[in-house]
Amino acid sequence: MSAEIPVARHAAVPDISDRRAPGLGGLNLTILKLEIRRLTRNRRTMIFAVVAPVVLFLAFGLNKAYAGQRAGEGNVSAFIMISISLYGAALATTAGGAMVSIERAAGWSRQLRLTPLSPAAYIAVKTLTAMVLGLVSVIVVFAVGKATGKPSLPGDLWFATAASVWVGSVLFAAFGLFLGFVLPTENVMQFLGLIMALLSFAGGLFIPLSSFPKLVATIARGTPLYGLNQLVHAPMLNQGVHLAWVANVVIWLAIFVGGAVWRFRADTGRV
């Protein structure tokens, strides 16, 4: 036995000189593909993020009483389509980001720490997945809008507006990540519908803030969907951009990214 051990040990001497860490911290298209496939399996998320906005647009965006009225460069139907697409994109990206809470509860994030995937790459994957879901939501709402023939917008604004809604929704991918790291349970998705509905009302997506009492409207202007909602409607309304809208988006982005990074650090420190 003792004579065999050195032989076995020699055989065991590992040649590890060719072992390398992956580039980009392990980020790759395979995981993105699998993450997106997994996301589409979650019926609740798909209904919230894609079906609900379409239903809302069909319910409120086509009403003969006001849909055809002019609004800036377009009409009210287009205005509503943009609001609803922002609601859908924000909900989709928040839900996508908040998936980290499910993954933390399942111990998946801990499992990933036993692989070369870097924490930054993990966050990048989650953000990209959330943004893909957001993109689907925006495209579907705009496509349905176009198909109904009601919304009127100058040709180039269709694309520019959809793109700005989508890019702006990165704010809510960060919000979702933050929530995902704060809420340790699988129940996070149940809160999302409610939270996003409240933020959408406060942001003026469903009802103009001018119809709220003055104090409520003032407070609502400080909520995270308000600035973004104003900005995505700016091209069609063509009445300029207020610095306060930009400030709203920048400040909330800093809060959500900062909060997510802070909770993420605490999380990886502990596990």
Add this chain to the structure above:
Amino acid sequence: MTSTSADAAARSRGVGQPHAVDLAGVHKNFGPVHAVRGLDLSIESGEIVAILGPNGAGKTTSIDMILGLSQPSSGSVSVLGMHPRQAISRGLISAVMQTGGLLKDFTVAETVEYTASLFTHTESAAEVLKRAGIAGIADRRVGKCSGGEQQRLRFAMALLPDPELLVLDEPTTGMDVEGRRSFWSSIRQDAGKGRTVLFATHYLEEADAYADRIVLMRQGQIVADGTSSEIKAMSAGRTVRATLPAASEAELAAIPGADSVELRGDTVLIHATDSDAVARYLLNSTPAKDLEIIARGIEDAFLALTGDAATTSTSTSSQGASR
């Protein structure tokens, strides 16, 4: 084994091959809880080592540090001569954890594909599924797999990077005897290649049957380190039990060959390496009667080394928090 490949390997690793695992003076505190208290442990490449100890002994805490999941409060941890995180990013360490770590809405094959995509150097997914014995359930959702199947999936994932060090943290907890046996036979079939295997367990028979070396931990420290037979020998001996009213503990402890003495009313229990000498003394020089000699198994060796029998069962629950 030819000398050239051994030389090449030696060159690639530099002079004085690093150990597969090296812990030096490692302490880990969680607030006031001192979970690991001065651990020194070196594991050579190719060894199969069991860390054995009751709950709360610091096994999982030590493993977390070896895996780079947590940092020691003081002391140093290295794997194959590098920081654990570096070894992980190169696919040199894999681990099979006790529970969790799987997403139930992926299929078995998707979980493996996901994990495989993260490594630069990987075995094929089909190959690891076969070796883990779950090729037949590749398309099943993880949420629909049994506990044993999920554990095999974790094992398949751990095989992907062809790691130099495989760490298993109580891998068979919750499995039935048959499941445990077949899980270990998969591990053993795989260990032929000279992979270093480190596993934590509180099943004595697992450590006894599958490890070349057993490291016994108690209250954050190593209390014994050797082969299974060495560990048994360390607490070898028998217990001599007799009825002896008004016995003097000091007198009994002085019997040559007696290791420890316990008095329970009129009953005396003497743990002895030389039980014959103790029995002879009791029968010849004292009024002892009803004498019995009881052999100690590995179970007793474990209890003798990891805590006294009377407190072991209670300490497992009270120390659980430090894990």
